[in-house]
Amino acid sequence: MQTTEGTTTGATDGNRTDPHVEVRNPADGSLVGTTPDMSAADVSALADALRSAQPDWEALSPKARARLLRNWLDWIVDNQDHVLGLVHREAGKSWGDSQLELMVAMEVINYVTKHGAAFLADETRRPHGPASLTKDLRIRHRPYQLVGVITPWNYPLGMPFMDVPGALMAGAAVLSKPSEETPLAWAECVRAWNEEIGAPPILGCATGRGPTGQAVVDTVDMVQFTGSTATGRRIGMRCAERLIPSSLELGGKDAMIVLSDAPMKRAIRGAIWGGLFNAGQSCIAVERIYVEAPVYDEFVSRLVDEVATMRQGHDAQGSFTAEFGAMATETQLELVERQVADAVAKGARVLTGGTRAATGLFFPATILVDVDHTMSCMRDETFGPLLPIMKVPDEDAAVALANDSIYGLGSSVWTASEERAERVGAQLEAGGVNINNAMTNVFQFPLPMGGWKQSGLGHRFGGPNSIRKYCRQQAFVSERVHLDNETHWYPYSPRKAKVTATVLRLVEMHDWRRRLGLKAR
Template sequence: MAGAVPDLTPADVAAMAARLRSAQPAWEALGARGRSTHLLRWLDWLLDNERRILTLVQQETGKSWADASMEMAVVIDVINYFTKHAEGFLADRKVKPAGPANSVRRLRVQVRPHQLVGLITPWNGPLAGPMMDVAGALVAGAAVLCKPSEVTPLAWSEAVRGWNEEIGAPPVLGCVTGGGAAGAAVVDQVDMVMFTGSVRTGRAIAVRCAERLIPCSLELGGKDAFIVLADADIERAAGAAVWGGMTNSGQACVGVERVYVESAVYDEFVALVTAKVKALRQGMDAPGSFACDIGAMVTAAQVAIVTDHVNDAVDKGARILCGGEPGTEGNFFEPTVLVDVDHSMTCMREETFGPTLAIMRVADAEEAIALANDSEYGLSSSLWTRDRGTADRLSRRIEAGSVSVNNALVATFQMPIPMGGWKNSGLGTRFGGANGVLKYCRQQSVVEERFSLKSEPLWYPVLPAKARLISRAARLLGAHDWRRRLGLRARR
C-alpha cells in the first residue's frame, strides 16, 4: 500500500503541544459527563468508518482480517467502559479524619488531570494499542499528544483526524508522526508519559522522565509462560496455547512464548498442538472475508528475529514439528512448533514476538514454576489445572503481573483489574478500574475546618501552661495503657 505522513520536528511537536495545552482547560471544565459525550460520538464515527479504518490496519500491518477486526472490538470495550464509569472514578473522595484532634475537620481528596499526557505506542496494534490508553486520559480531562509507531502510523492518524475534523470535538487530541526524534520531543513536552514498547526504549524514557520529574507508566516486553499440569483439560489447553501463541502472528506482548507441560500429558499435548498449528490458514485475506487465521508479520526485521530464534534452537538440539521457515514473499513466517527446548536457547530467554510455540517437558509443578520464573520478564502468564486450590496456591508463586487460569491472554483485557508487568516488563499498570483514569490525574488533598475559631491551640505565642496541657492531652488520647496516659513512671 502507499501512504505517507510528515516526519515532524521537535519544533513542530512543541507547537502542537502548545495548542493542546491552550484547549485543555475548557476540556477539563466540561466535566466527566460532557467529555464522555464526545468520546461516544467518536466511537460512533469509528464504527461508521470501520471497514475503511480496519483496511488501513490490515494494509499497514499484514494482519489477517480476523486479527484486524479484533482491534475495533477493543476500541468498543474501552470507550464504553471508561465513559460509563468516568463520573464515579473521578468523584471527590471523602475521608474520615484520624485522631480526636482532627475530628473538627472535613477531609476530601479531589483529582485534577495532568494538563498534557504523552502517549507512545508500538506497531503491533495500530488502533487498539493507543485506544487502550487514550480513552482513560481523555475522560480524565487531559489533553493527549499521541505518537504512533513510524512503521504503522496511518490507521491511528485517521482515527485522530476523525476526532478533530469529523465529530466537532474540542482540539485536545494530537497525533505526532515521525521517528525517534519526534518521540523524544513528545517526552520533553508533556506532563506524564504512557509508553508501550521495548525495554530499551522504555528505560530511556524512564530516565528522561526522571530528569524532568514527571511520572511515567511503562508496559514493556514479555516472555509469557504457559504451564500445563497433568490434571488439566488438555484439549482446551492445546487450543488456548495455539491461539495465545499465534494470534496477531505472535506479535503480542502478552502472547504465549514458553510452554511447560508435565511429563504425564506432554506427548498428548504436543500432538494436539501440532495438529492445530498445522491446520492454521495463513495469509492476508480480503477485508470482511475472515478467510485466514493469521497473517504476516509487520516488519522484515521481526521476521529476521524469529528466524534467528528458531535457528538457534535447532542448532542447540531442538526439533521443529511444523513450520520453521520464513515465507518466500512478504513478511510471513510459518506457524512453528518447537520441542526439546531448554533455557540455553534464545527462544526461551528473549522475546521472540512471532508465530512460534516452544514446548518443554517438566517433571512436576515445582519445576514448571521454577522455569517460568527464570526470566527477566514478568508480564502475563497462564496456568492450567482443574484443581482450584492448586491454581490459587501456584498463582501466588508466579512472578508476573497477571495469571490467566485455564485460559490465555484474557487477564490483559479485564478493565476492572490492573494490567502491568513485573521485573523488566514494565512500571505501573494499565486499566485497573478507577486507576485507568486516575493514573492520568494528580491527587489534591483538601482540609476544611468545621468551625471558624479565632485561634488554634498550636498557634503562637507558645505559653508554658497551654503547651503542657496539649502535651498531656496528646499522651492521654494516644497512649495504650493508663500508666503512660497519665505520665506515671514505671516501677523498677
C-alpha cells in the first residue's frame, strides 16, 4: 500500500500489467493512494504464509498475544494523525467522524486482551452418568487456523477492528480483505503489525476488487463478513459448499419509535446522531422513525430546526468544523436519490435537503414526511442521510410497522416510562434494542451484536463469543482411574452383560420397578 507520496507495483495476473486500484477522496475526487488488485494466486500465496506462521502464534500464551495486541494499539495511537488522516481522505468523512474510529480500536483491543485468558480457559463439565464417572471432562477452545475477515467501506478502521483483534486473541491467523473503496488506513495498520512492533507474520491484508474477496472466501477456514445482505447470502452459500462456518453481519433498516412521553430534546438529538452520523452510512443507522400522534408535530418541527444547524463538509484535518461528510460512492448516493424520488412520487414531502450538492459526493440531511410502507425509503436499506418520519396512532401501530421489515438488526424506543420501554422493546423483532439511545448496543462488548431475519447470521461479538467464535470446541476426555480394561470393551460375555444391564437400570431408570428389573403387572 502507498499513499500519494509513492507508487505501488502489484503482481501480474494473465494479461494484466501492474494491476492496482486507485483510491479517490469522494469529497473532491483527489487521488489518495493505490493498492494492488491481488489475484487468486496472490491471495493463495498470502494464505499459505499465514498458515505457516499460525502454529507458533497459537502456541504463545494468551498473555503474550495480548501484549502484542496492546503494542499494536500503542503504535496506532502514536500515529493516529497519519492513520486517521487516511480514513479522513479515503472515505471523505468529516474529521470528527474519522476520530471516532480510533475509539473502536481502543475499546475492542482492550476488551479482548483484558478477558482473553479467561474466555479461552478450558471449561470443565461434571460427569453425567456411569459412562463418565471415571473421566475428567473438559472443553478446549482451539482456533480456526486461518480466519477471513471481509469488511465494507463505511468504516475503514472501525470495521476490521471490530473483528480482527478477537480472532488474533483466539490464536488464529487472519487474512483480512478491506473494501477496494477504502483500503488504505487498514492496510497501513496491517503493515505496522508486520513491520513496526515485532509481531509474528500472522496478519495479512488482501487488497483488490470482488474477485480478491472471493479468493479469500475460497482459501480460509472461517469467514467473518460485514456488508450487504445480497453479498452475504452469496458468501454464506459458498461457505456452506466448503463446509466452513461463516458469521454474517448484514443490512439493516433500524426503526426508531418515539412515544408520546419521550424526552423530546434527547429524542431529537438521538435521531440526528443515529441517522446522520457518517452521513447515515451505518448498518445500524436510524433509517425510519415512527412518532406517536400527540407529539408528532412538535418532533418534526424541532427536528427540522435542529437539522438546519448541522454542518456538512470535508473539513480540514483537526479542524472539527463539520458534523458529517461525503458519501463514499456514487452508487450509494444515487440509491439515496432514487429513494427520495420514489417517496415524492408517491406523496411524500421533503422538509430539508433532498438534492445532491453541485460538487463532490455530498447529499444533505433530508427529512421526509407523509411517508408510508409503499415507499422504498421505509422498506429498503438506505445507507445515507435520510430521515423518513411516519405518524402513528399508538405504540401498537408503531411496533407493527417496525416489525414489518425483512431486516432486524437494531432498533430504539424513546419514552420516559420504564414500563413502556420494556413492553415495546420486548416486542421488537431486532437483534438489538436501545432505550433512549441510538446505535449504542454495538459498543457494549459484553452483549451480543447480531441481526435477526435477513440482517445476518451469528453474532459479531458479545462477551466470550468475541473470541470463542473464532475457535473450534474440542472435547477433551482423560482418565481419573487407570484400568486395564473397560466394562464395555471386548470380549463380551453373558456375565459382563448381566452386570452392565443391572447397573444401567439402577442408575438410568426413573421408577423402582424398572430399576429392579421387575416385570410389568
